[in-house]
Amino acid sequence: MEVRSRAPGKIILAGEHAVVHGSAAVAASIGLYTSVSIRLPSVNDKDDTLALHLMDAGLEFSWPVGRIKEMLPNSVNNDASSPTTCCEETIKLILIALKDFKIPDAKIGIASGVIAFLWLYTSILGNKAAKVIVSSELPLGAGLGSSAAFCVSLAGALLALSDAVAVDFDQEGWVSFGEKDQQLANRWAFEGEKIIHGKPSGIDNTVSTFGNMIKFKSGVLTCIKSNMVLKMLITNTKVGRNTKALVAGVSERKNRHPDAMTSIFTAVEFISNEFASIIQSTSCSDDEVVQKEQRIRELMEMNQGLLQCMGVSHASIETVLKTTCKYQLTSKLTGAGGGGCVLTLLPALLSATVIDKVIRELEECGFQCLIAEIGGKGLEFRFEGRS
Ligand SMILES: Nc1ncnc2c1ncn2[C@@H]1O[C@H](COP(=O)(O)OP(=O)(O)OP(=O)(O)O)[C@@H](O)[C@H]1O
Numbered sequence: 001m002e003v004r005s006r007a008p009g010k011i012i013l014a015g016e017h018a019v020v021h022g023s024a025a026v027a028a029s030i031g032l033y034t035s036v037s038i039r040l041p042s043v044n045d046k047d048d049t050l051a052l053h054l055m056d057a058g059l060e061f062s063w064p065v066g067r068i069k070e071m072l073p074n075s076v077n078n079d080a081s082s083p084t085t086c087c088e089e090t091i092k093l094i095l096i097a098l099k100d101f102k103i104p105d106a107k108i109g110i111a112s113g114v115i116a117f118l119w120l121y122t123s124i125l126g127n128k129a130a131k132v133i134v135s136s137e138l139p140l141g142a143g144l145g146s147s148a149a150f151c152v153s154l155a156g157a158l159l160a161l162s163d164a165v166a167v168d169f170d171q172e173g174w175v176s177f178g179e180k181d182q183q184l185a186n187r188w189a190f191e192g193e194k195i196i197h198g199k200p201s202g203i204d205n206t207v208s209t210f211g212n213m214i215k216f217k218s219g220v221l222t223c224i225k226s227n228m229v230l231k232m233l234i235t236n237t238k239v240g241r242n243t244k245a246l247v248a249g250v251s252e253r254k255n256r257h258p259d260a261m262t263s264i265f266t267a268v269e270f271i272s273n274e275f276a277s278i279i280q281s282t283s284c285s286d287d288e289v290v291q292k293e294q295r296i297r298e299l300m301e302m303n304q305g306l307l308q309c310m311g312v313s314h315a316s317i318e319t320v321l322k323t324t325c326k327y328q329l330t331s332k333l334t335g336a337g338g339g340g341c342v343l344t345l346l347p348a349l350l351s352a353t354v355i356d357k358v359i360r361e362l363e364e365c366g367f368q369c370l371i372a373e374i375g376g377k378g379l380e381f382r383f384e385g386r387s
C-alpha cells in the first residue's frame with residue numbers, strides 16, 4: 001500500500017521572530033509543496049528495512065528495523081494519538097548513528113530533518129519496514145517554511161497509515177483530514193519542528209497544515225479572510241542560513257537587552273494586527289485599494305526595520321531592498337532572515353513591464369525570483385493502491 005501526502009510552504013507577511021516571543025504574526029500558505037510517499041511492503045515481501053530517500057538533498061538512508069529499536073528505545077510503539085517531544089538524549093543517540101552515513105559537510109543541516117523523520121516515523125508507526133520518498137518544490141532553508149512543510153507532510157502520511165485517524169481508503173484523489181485529525185497532524189509536525197528549529201512558535205507548521213491566511217499568537221490561530229488581492233514577488237537571495245541559529249541569536253539579543261527587545265516585539269504586535277485588519281477590510285474603489293497598499297507598504301517597511309534591529313537582516317537582503325526601492329517598491333525579509341527570501345509587494349496597478357524590469361535586475365544580482373499563489377490549500381493525502 002502506498003500513501004502520498006503534500007503540505008505547502010508559507011510566507012510570513014508580518015511578525016516573524018517576534019511571534020516566537022508571544023507577539024502576533026500574519027502568514028499565508030503558498031502554492032509550492034513538499035510531498036511524501038510511504039510504501040509499506042506487501043504481505044509476502046520479506047524486506048525488513050526502513051529506507052528514506054531525500055530527493056532534494058540527494059541523500060539515501062536505510063536501517064534494518066531491529067537497528068531502529070536500538071537507536072530509539074523510547075519512541076517505538078508510542079501512542080500515535082498523543083504527540084510527544086524527542087528528548088536531547090535521543091537526538092544525541094540518532095546523531096551518533098547517522099555518522100555511519102557520512103553526510104557531506106555541505107549537507108549537514110539535513111541531519112536534523114532525518115532526526116525529525118525518525119522521531120515522527122517511529123512514534124506514529126512504530127518499528128515497521130517501509131520505503132519513504134520526500135521531494136519538495138520549495139528551496140530548503142530559505143525562509144519559505146521547508147522544514148514545516150516536511151514535518152507536516154510526513155506527519156500527514158504517517159497518520160493516514162496509523163490507527164490514530166479514521167480514513168477512507170477508497171476515496172480517490174487528494175483529500176484533507178477532518179479538523180480533529182488536522183490538529184493531530186499539526187501537533188506532531190510541531191514536535192518535528194522542535195527538532196529542526198529548537199524553539200519554534202508553531203506558526204509555520206500551523207499555516208502549512210491548515211493552508212489559507214492566518215494570524216497566529218501564542219499558539220492560537222485565527223483565520224483571516226482576505227478582501228484584497230495581495231501579490232508578492234518572492235526573491236530568493238540564495239544565501240544559505242539556518243532558522244535554529246537565527247532564532248537562538250534573537251533570544252540571546254533579548255537576554256542582553258530585555259527592555260529594548262520587548263519594546264520591539266510589542267511594536268511588531270501592532271504591525272501584525274494592523275496588517276491583518278487592512279487585509280480583511282473591504283475596499284470598493286481603485287483609490288481605496290491604493291490607500292490600503294500604501295499602508296501595507298509602510299507596515300512592511302517598519303517591520304523590516306525592526307527585523308534589522310533584531311539582527312536578522314543580511315547584506316543580500318539589503319541589496320534586494322535597494323534594488324526594489326529604485327522602482328518605488330517596498331520589500332521585507334520573510335521567515336527567519338539572515339539571507340533566504342525577501343517579499344516585495346506588487347501593487348495591483350503596477351505594469352507588467354516594471355515587474356519584468358525589476359525581476360531582471362534582481363536576477364542579474366544572482367537572485368532567483370518567483371510569484372507564488374498565496375493562501376491555497378493545506379495538508380492533503382491520497383492512497384495510491386492496496387495490496
Ligand atoms: N525536502 C526536504 N528534505 C530533507 N530535509 C528537509 C526538507 N525540507 C526541509 N528539510 C529540513 O529542514 C531544514 C531547513 O529548515 P529551516 O527551518 O532552517 O529553513 P526553512 O524552514 O526553509 O525556513 P524558515 O524556517 O525560515 O521558514 C533542512 O536543513 C532539513 O533538515
Ligand SMILES: C[C@@](O)(CCO)CC(=O)[O-]
Pocket residue numbers: 012015016017018019020143145197199200201202203204243247334335336
Ligand atoms: C523565525 C520564525 O518566526 C519564523 C520562521 O519561518 C520562527 C518561528 O516562528 O518558529
Ligand SMILES: [Mg+2]
Pocket residue numbers: 145146147148197204243
Ligand atoms: Mg523552518
